[in-house]
Amino acid sequence: MIPELGHFVLIIALVLAIIQGTLPLIGAHRGNVALMALARPTAQGQFVFIAIAFGCLAWSFLVNDFSVENVARNSFSQLPEVYRITATWGSHEGSLLLWVLMLAFWTMAVSVFSRHLPDDMVARVIGVMGLISVGFLAFLLLTSNPFDRLLPPAPDGRDMNPLLQDWGMIIHPPMLYMGYVGFAVAFAFAIAALISGKLDAAWARWSRPWTTVAWAFLTLGIALGSWWAYRELGWGGWWFWDPTENASFMPWLAGTALIHSLAVTEKRGAFKAWTVLLALTAFSLSLLGTFLVRSGVLSSVHAFATDPTRGAFILGFLAVVIGGSLVLFAWRAPKMLTGGSFNWFSREAMLLANNVILLAAMGSVLLGTLYPLFMDALGLGKISVGPPYFNAVFVPVMAPALFLMGIGPLARWRDASLPDLFTRLKWALAVAVATGLLLPLTLDGFNPWATLGFALAAWILLTVLIGFRERMRNGARLASLPRAFWGMQMAHMGLALGVAGITLVANYEQERDVRMNIGDHTTLAGYTFTFKGTTERPGPNYRAARGTIEVSKGGKTLYVLHPEKRIYNASGMAMTEAAVRYSLTSDLYVALGEPLDETAKAWAVRVYHKPFINWLWIGALFLVVGGFLAASDRRYRIAVKKLEAPAGAAAQGA
Amino acid sequence: MKRWIPLLVFAVLVAFFAKGLFLNPREVPSPFIGKPAPAFTLPVVGEAERTFSPADMKGKVWVMNVWAPWCVSCRQEHPVLMALAQSQPVPIVGLNWKDKDREAAALLERHGSPYVAVPDDLDGKVGIDYGVTGTPETYIIDQAGIVRLKHVGPIDPDTWKSKFEPKLKELGA
Numbered sequence: 001m002i003p004e005l006g007h008f009v010l011i012i013a014l015v016l017a018i019i020q021g022t023l024p025l026i027g028a029h030r031g032n033v034a035l036m037a038l039a040r041p042t043a044q045g046q047f048v049f050i051a052i053a054f055g056c057l058a059w060s061f062l063v064n065d066f067s068v069e070n071v072a073r074n075s076f077s078q079l080p081e082v083y084r085i086t087a088t089w090g091s092h093e094g095s096l097l098l099w100v101l102m103l104a105f106w107t108m109a110v111s112v113f114s115r116h117l118p119d120d121m122v123a124r125v126i127g128v129m130g131l132i133s134v135g136f137l138a139f140l141l142l143t144s145n146p147f148d149r150l151l152p153p154a155p156d157g158r159d160m161n162p163l164l165q166d167w168g169m170i171i172h173p174p175m176l177y178m179g180y181v182g183f184a185v186a187f188a189f190a191i192a193a194l195i196s197g198k199l200d201a202a203w204a205r206w207s208r209p210w211t212t213v214a215w216a217f218l219t220l221g222i223a224l225g226s227w228w229a230y231r232e233l234g235w236g237g238w239w240f241w242d243p244t245e246n247a248s249f250m251p252w253l254a255g256t257a258l259i260h261s262l263a264v265t266e267k268r269g270a271f272k273a274w275t276v277l278l279a280l281t282a283f284s285l286s287l288l289g290t291f292l293v294r295s296g297v298l299s300s301v302h303a304f305a306t307d308p309t310r311g312a313f314i315l316g317f318l319a320v321v322i323g324g325s326l327v328l329f330a331w332r333a334p335k336m337l338t339g340g341s342f343n344w345f346s347r348e349a350m351l352l353a354n355n356v357i358l359l360a361a362m363g364s365v366l367l368g369t370l371y372p373l374f375m376d377a378l379g380l381g382k383i384s385v386g387p388p389y390f391n392a393v394f395v396p397v398m399a400p401a402l403f404l405m406g407i408g409p410l411a412r413w414r415d416a417s418l419p420d421l422f423t424r425l426k427w428a429l430a431v432a433v434a435t436g437l438l439l440p441l442t443l444d445g446f447n448p449w450a451t452l453g454f455a456l457a458a459w460i461l462l463t464v465l466i467g468f469r470e471r472m473r474n475g476a477r478l479a480s481l482p483r484a485f486w487g488m489q490m491a492h493m494g495l496a497l498g499v500a501g502i503t504l505v506a507n508y509e510q511e512r513d514v515r516m517n518i519g520d521h522t523t524l525a526g527y528t529f530t531f532k533g534t535t536e537r538p539g540p541n542y543r544a545a546r547g548t549i550e551v552s553k554g555g556k557t558l559y560v561l562h563p564e565k566r567i568y569n570a571s572g573m574a575m576t577e578a579a580v581r582y583s584l585t586s587d588l589y590v591a592l593g594e595p596l597d598e599t600a601k602a603w604a605v606r607v608y609h610k611p612f613i614n615w616l617w618i619g620a621l622f623l624v625v626g627g628f629l630a631a632s633d634r635r636y637r638i639a640v641k642k643l644e645a646p647a648g649a650a651a652q653g654a
Numbered sequence: 655m656k657r658w659i660p661l662l663v664f665a666v667l668v669a670f671f672a673k674g675l676f677l678n679p680r681e682v683p684s685p686f687i688g689k690p691a692p693a694f695t696l697p698v699v700g701e702a703e704r705t706f707s708p709a710d711m712k713g714k715v716w717v718m719n720v721w722a723p724w725c726v727s728c729r730q731e732h733p734v735l736m737a738l739a740q741s742q743p744v745p746i747v748g749l750n751w752k753d754k755d756r757e758a759a760a761l762l763e764r765h766g767s768p769y770v771a772v773p774d775d776l777d778g779k780v781g782i783d784y785g786v787t788g789t790p791e792t793y794i795i796d797q798a799g800i801v802r803l804k805h806v807g808p809i810d811p812d813t814w815k816s817k818f819e820p821k822l823k824e825l826g827a
Contacts, residue, residue, distance in 0.1 A: 273657075277660060280660075281660075284664075291671065311675045312675055315668065315671050315672060315675065318668070318671075319668050322664055323661065323664060323665070323668070326660050326661040326664055327661060329657065329660065329661075330657040330658045330660075330661055333657040334657065370667075370670070373670060373671075373674045374670055376674070377670050377673040377674055572724070
């Protein structure tokens with residue numbers, strides 16, 4: 001009964017979404033208050049029903065109801081309980097249900113935190129989100145029903161993909177989807193503003209916190225995905241430029257550009273058309289990512305099961321949503337008056353340059369991701385584009401953006417003075433260049449890439465510190481600085497940490513692939529790794545060969561690591577479980593390869609020394625915290641009161 | 655005109671995606687298509703005295719299915735092959751690839767064999783000659799011993815209908 005209940009409430013949710021996506025929009029157009037008032041209750045009702053549907057699916061997984069096809073395909077009776085719940089979103093159907101749940105959640109959040117917005121704006125924003133929800137719910141019900149029964153029921157499940165049986169995967173998809181779907185709010189605000197023709201600073205101020213929060217979630221999702229890949233794939237890599245990764249990275253780049261462009265629109269009233277276009281782009285790229293991952297047009301390591309009917313449905317939906325929004329943009333854009341003139345050297349100009357660079361970087365990722373598809377479609381052969389292309393193109397494109405990041409926050413709005421900035425920043429510049437040149441010499445000789453990375457990291461860090469010092473010199477205390485400022489500084493500092501970590505790990509990591517018999521040892525980065533053999537260890541739904549490797553330095557045993565090779569019972573899939581010794585300055589990473597003889601005494605063992613790799617994820621955490629801090633700035637709450645009391649309409653400057 | 659640019663770019667992308675839906679990125683064209691099937695002579699599983707060689711099939715259109723007892727997708731494919739063996743549109747030879755645990759004979763005994771012969775490629779050398787990257791893979795070889803089609807991944811009734819049947823008809827089998 002439970003699966004049928006889930007199916008049924010999903011249909012109710014679709015009906016509510018159809019009401020939510022039509023009547024409030026008509027009401028806003030005609031000025032009908034009763035119709036506009038439908039927006040909030042339908043949105044909240046939709047969330048409740050989708051949440052029930054999600055609960056029904058989770059329940060079916062939890063109780064091992066193998067008469068549900070989705071459960072039989074993606075779960076297993078021996079699977080530990082926590083993974084049975086996460087298996088709910090491990091499949092195509094389940095993850096899509098999570099997608100609509102997130103969308104309903106964001107819509108509900110808009111309906112709750114929008115008291116200060118004009119009614120027609122709320123009706124339009126929620127209406128647009130309702131339309132998006134209609135598309136996804138229809139997709140779910142028509143092509144990918146997660147509640148389909150399997151008759152006769154399977155005796156047991158086929159098990160969840162062992163790669164996903166990791167706690168990083170428990171929270172990675174929800175965080176990533178919070179980000180993806182969160183851009184729908186910025187999208188809906190942009191569409192609402194285009195329809196109403198009211199594109200002003202107030203519009204930018206309303207969209208800003210939503211966009212920043214969505215971006216912070218997306219950042220967290222991507223970082224968790226990368227961390228998962230590092231620990232779980234057993235190759236010690238943290239980014240593979242795989243189409244699935246690129247699908248999440250492109251909206252991130254567009255979203256980053258959007259955050260900065262919104263700042264200019266809010267503070268200075270400039271770049272209106274550009275900001276709207278970015279808001280449309282960020283969400284369009286989220287949809288595009290969904291299409292690329294699920295339609296099978298690209299070959300990827302971790303794509304979902306592919307099906308051309310589903311692909312055709314999403315493509316049609318994509319064409320309607322993105323195409324429609326771009327037509328609306330082209331039609332309405334000329335009406336947007338751009339205010340706030342600025343000089344070529346000003347904070348606006350820097351932010352514009354940063355935007356252009358971020359979009360160029362996004363374009364290069366898009367091109368690389370789709371290139372195999374273009375070639376194939378034109379009959380020019382099958383090719384694949386790999387990390388060499390992306391590294392060669394992406395790094396040089398992003399370097400100037402990182403440099404500008406140091407100047408932008410310190411430059412004046414409208415008209416900045418170059419000599420003045422130079423005086424303020426000359427020491428930072430000198431120290432950054434010196435760090436870049438000298439640091440590699442102390443490691444292993446001159447290396448242009450390391451120089452570039454270190455110089456940029458130092459430059460960003462120093463300019464962030466200068467930002468603090470200048471504020472303090474003007475009499476501000478650290479604690480009284482606005483959260484928006486703290487958020488920006490945190491995020492920029494996070495990027496500096498990340499750049500430093502990437503530079504170190506990319507240029508100075510060491511690895512060794514060796515055949516090891518019991519008692520054999522190998523040395524790497526001053527550590528001696530001694531192989532003590534493997535033992536059999538049964539897991540809940542797998543059998544494992546558990547290796548023991550002693551790490552010593554100068555004859556003293558420091559750590560004992562236990563990498564595993566697991567064979568999963570249901571699927572027969574072999575999995576490498578790397579053992580990692582984490583520390584702030586370097587990771588020691590050991591993975592078991594294949595047994596090399598019949599008795600499984602000798603193994604292929606991979607050993608890595610990864611200096612400062614954790615800075616990458618610490619940096620990402622800074623970005624996330626920075627995003628949340630900035631979104632919680634007092635200004636957004638004060639603006640509420642200001643709007644309610646029309647007397648004080650002065651813009652808040654932070 | 656400038657404001658229409660994003661829409662134009664998007665329209666071009668959609669056209670490519672629409673085309674892309676009908677292409678399979680995993681399907682790499684085999685260099686063996688149109689070339690003679692590599693020759694080999696291997697012992698046959700379960701029949702101690704018999705050996706198999708592609709030359710034995712001269713004059714017939716036949717299908718070679720590369721499988722292994724340890725391969726899960728091959729088990730998924732097995733009932734489809736059994737049904738085909740029943741209706742007998744074409745003889746199927748099952749190259750037993752890298753069966754180190756020697757399980758093939760017992761497995762076919764238990765679940766039935768769709769094959770007219772099961773050459774035993776223990777060290778996987780024949781598989782290498784045919785460019786096998788993973789099991790299951792299936793080839794159509796014509797009367798003159800020329801490879802006409804290669805399919806990667808398990809066969810289901812749909813792929814058999816859409817891919818194999820037209821090719822077999824064309825070859826007059």
